[in-house]
Amino acid sequence: MWLYRFALLLLTPVILLKIRRFQKKYRHYRPKEALGFWPSVSADLWIHCASVGEVLAVRPLIVQLREKHPTYRFLITTMTPTGAEQVEKSFPFAEHRYLPMDWRFSVKRALKQLTCKHLLIVETELWPNLLFQAKQQGLRVDVVNARLSERSFLRYQKFSHVSRPLFKLPDSFLAHAKSDAERFEALGAKKVLTTGSIKFDLAVSPDVLEDNWREQLGSRFVWIAASTHQGEDEIALNAHKATFAKRVGCVAFACAASS
Template identity: 95%
Template sequence: MWLYRFTLLLLTPTILLKIRRFQKKYSHYRPKEALGFWPSVSADLWVHCASVGEVLAVRPLIVQLREKHPTCRFLITTMTPTGAEQVEKSFPFAEHRYLPMDWRFSVKRALKRLTCKHLLIIETELWPNLLFQAKQQGLRVDIVNARLSERSFLRYQQFSHVSRPLFKLPDSFLAHAKSDAERFEALGAKKVLTTGSIKFDLSVSPDVLQDNWREQLGSRFVWIAASTHQGEDEIALNAHKALLQKESDALLLLVPRHPERFDTVYALAKQYFEKVGLRSQDSPDQWSNFDVVIGDSMGEMMHYYQASDLAFVGGSLIKRGGHNPIEPALLGKVILVGPYTFNFLDITEQLIQIKGAIRCLDEIALEDALISFASNPSLCYRVGRAAQRFAEKNQGAVTRVLSEIDFR
């Protein structure tokens, strides 16, 4: 632990700068909580979600928990202000706190203000001081939807003298897939079960279907470049230029992964196209005026997917490892991914195998796939329907998780 704590000490100026940036940008951000100064809170279940994606992912689990335990008191923590906004929107009945930064004194200070016996961590937010202090305080800790890429696994193996004690701390890892479970076991985890991804159990909100952005866009071909990172936006914009030569009324919805990049990506898109809109300024019934619309909003990804005929899932054309392909699959959309999908490797490979997704190894392959699908609506329907059947077939992880976490 001394090496981790020393590294954390070196990173202190960067962490404090990030807290300051959040405070300046988001009026509702509470920096004292990130330093461990929590108001007292009592809960039956503490659920930690890093940010927006995890908050949305845990929704079906919390819904079913409330049905079984109507009086359950929830504490939900996030790292980010956008995650906090999503908690307020999705779970108005829950208490929210910002997770303290993983300095030992901050975590200890926060946990002294907490009365709770059970912590669920969504995905793999393994903060050493948090886990150590939680176990010292007698909390049961379960890692839900646990996933670990081969790349991360190899990193942990390099520092096994630090990582093995860390992986022994949680009471259980409820793994996303069998390959993840095997990696956790190899790193010394005590109890590992493969329960599947709770993200498959995400139901499409009635608001998404009622708002029906797709209907407002007419018959034009619409595609989304979702959760893009730096280096992918240019590729998407170039691919859209090529597509417009064949389909002159095609529309690209370009949705960057991180909100701090919204302005930068908008400026970049303006270099490629004259007609560029912003979700924050232009409603879907106005999008017929644009070649590209920048999705500068949070918590609306299912709306963007619903509005599209085809979804490119970002983080996969660069070595980021790709993002979750389940959401577009649930909506029956054609899914395109790049060569780097190690974050969701099993799911992506299965989607490709059942012809519900296409892997594009480079920009040229992405352009070719776009042009092919744009000119063939029946092919779009077949591939999208295959993805949807796959997603529906894999539902049920929430039930398996609830049977294992022994919630009282």
């Protein structure tokens, strides 16, 4: 753990620069929360979503929980301002906070303002100080839609003296697929279930169906480059140009970059 904390200390200038960029770009961004200065909050369930994709993915679960427990109070945390915007749009009934950066002092400061007994982490946002402090405060921690690629697994396995205690902290992992479950178990996770992806539970909005996009687009071929990373847009655009050259007037293209 000391090695992780030392690396985090070295990265402090980069993290502070990122906070500053968010503050300049998004007026509604609350940098104090990222430093652990949370207003006090009480919730029956705390759900952490890294950004927009996780917020959208967890929507069916929250809808079902509200139907079953109408009085539930939800706290939803995100790392990004775009994720916060999606929370406000999708779950106006929920409290939102920015997750504190994973310095021990900032996490501890934030959790002192929290009254909650259950943390649900969407996908695999396993921040060591967050997990340690949450368990120390008595929270149950479950990871849903948990995924772990072979590449990440090998990286964690290489530093097993650090990663194994980390993977033992959550009470359960609800894995995306059997291969993910096997990797979590190999890294020391206590309880692992294969439940599939909650993203497949997403329902198409009636508004989208009413807009009837296919009728508007006609028979044109449509493809999407979604959640692209730096350098990938150029590859997608070149592929689009090559395709367009063969199918003149028949191609529609959309590119959605990740935040």
